[in-house]
Amino acid sequence: MPELPEAEVVRRGLQRWVAGRTIESVEIYDPRSVRRQIDGPASFIADLTGARILDAVRRGKFLWLPLGAPEAETSPAEIASPRHALMAHLGMSGQMLVKDADLPDERHLRIRLTLSPACDPDQPDRPLPRELRFVDQRIFGGMFVDSLRPTDDGAPGGQSLHGYPLVPEHAAHIGRDPLDPAFDxxxxxxxxxxxxxxxxxxxxxxxxxxxxxxxxxxxxxxxxxxxxxxxxxxxxxxxxxxxxxxxxxxxxxxxxxxxxxxxxxxxxxxxxxxxxxxxxxxxxxxxxxxxxxxxxxxxxxxxxxxxxxxxxxxxxx
Missing domain, CATH: 1.10.8.50 (Helicase, Ruva Protein; domain 3)
Incomplete structure (x- = not known):
């Protein structure tokens, strides 16, 4: 099972390739991978379509992407304090892959998010891949949208770029990890x-x-x-x-x-x-x-x- 360093490697990749982009469409190929979504697959698609990914955050093995409205509609207050996040748990075999749309689908592809166009900040002439794919052979992992709540100590919820003092409801019970700046x-x-x-x-x-x-x-x-x-x-x-x-x-x-x-x-x-x-x-x-x-x-x-x-x-x- 992926542990903290593996999850942090994935988080850093998501921070570079996904943060700041809008989710244009959502496809679910196996509803078991969104089984934690309270109102089911239709709710998962509705919650994500048109949402903007503001950041990539990790605490322990938990990963989440704080969500806001599309860039033109996002208020400063929402950027400073988002209310929801896309949770991703890798389980035993989950993978989050950023891929070009013309590349073949993986055998165990469960969810596909199509993202708005963007260019690599380090290479402005290089377009970034348009798809974020969740691949999971054993289906112990999954994705779902969760509410964010303030952290108990007021410190950032986990490793991230913006340092939101927020944590998803489903991750609030876990302790801080050894690489967290707020680890005591x-x-x-x-x-x-x-x-x-x-x-x-x-x-x-x-x-x-x-x-x-x-x-x-x-x-x-x-x-x-x-x-x-x-x-x-x-x-x-x-x-x-x-x-x-x-x-x-x-x-x-x-x-x-x-x-x-x-x-x-x-x-x-x-x-x-x-x-x-x-x-x-x-x-x-x-x-x-x-x-x-x-x-x-x-x-x-x-x-x-x-x-x-x-x-x-x-x-x-």
Missing amino acids: IGRIQQRFKASRTGIKRALLNQGLVSGIGNIYADEALWEAKLHYEQPTNTLGPRRSRRILEAVQAVMGRALEAGGTSFDSLYVNVNGESGYFTRFLHSYGREGKPCHRCGALIVRERFMNRSSYFCPKCQRRR
């Missing part, structure tokens, strides 16, 4: 101290810290030299800060590498894969020597998935 390490440390759960369970708790999945949890724990079952209430200030800073560092490096792609299901908006798999230290390396001490990496069952760790570097204390 001290607050998370306090919640660690008050709980009695294992550190990896805490990292995967999207209500506490969003955007961390199995891959980056294992990689951050390896970097911080912590066992995945280490109880959070046994971590002192230095060790709890170390794991949170390790998460930030790992995700930052993954973002620079374009994310982690194990197969063709995760790609950016141009269909390109990330290459962070080349730099993994623990995840997926069962039986291979630890890059730090040479001990063989171990895999154990954990929450219907796996945990990879070094038994020498990451002993439970």
Whole structure:
């Protein structure tokens, strides 16, 4: 499943290629991909047709595109405080691809948005592709229009260009992610101290810290030299800060590498894969020597998935 760095790569692509453009038409090829739309496919089409995409925002693994009226009709107040957004959840296999209209449709194309003409700001003579396609092989993801509400702390809802202090109703329950400028390490440390759960369970708790999945949890724990079952209430200030800073560092490096792609299901908006798999230290390396001490990496069952760790570097204390 795409995690925070993969979602951020997609967000940056949407920011460059889609923001500021008007949705001219909407086509739905599989209604299951809009199953979260309250009034169904017809409402989805009506809500989006003619709407202008103002920005591209992400918190954790959640992506949304704040919507306004077409450029000529958008008031300054609406630009400053949009009321609705197009939510996109990638699920296990969702892809958001920006494509030229003359390119063939993907096999698992579920939704097509035709966008108003625009040119690349870096190359004014180069027209941008006219279509935003939602492709999803397993149909665990989807798109829907959601209402925006003010953030609890007044800070921007997530990573974005305009920094709207707004968040969709369906994303308001999740915590801020480690790459969010408003991420508060001290607050998370306090919640660690008050709980009695294992550190990896805490990292995967999207209500506490969003955007961390199995891959980056294992990689951050390896970097911080912590066992995945280490109880959070046994971590002192230095060790709890170390794991949170390790998460930030790992995700930052993954973002620079374009994310982690194990197969063709995760790609950016141009269909390109990330290459962070080349730099993994623990995840997926069962039986291979630890890059730090040479001990063989171990895999154990954990929450219907796996945990990879070094038994020498990451002993439970």
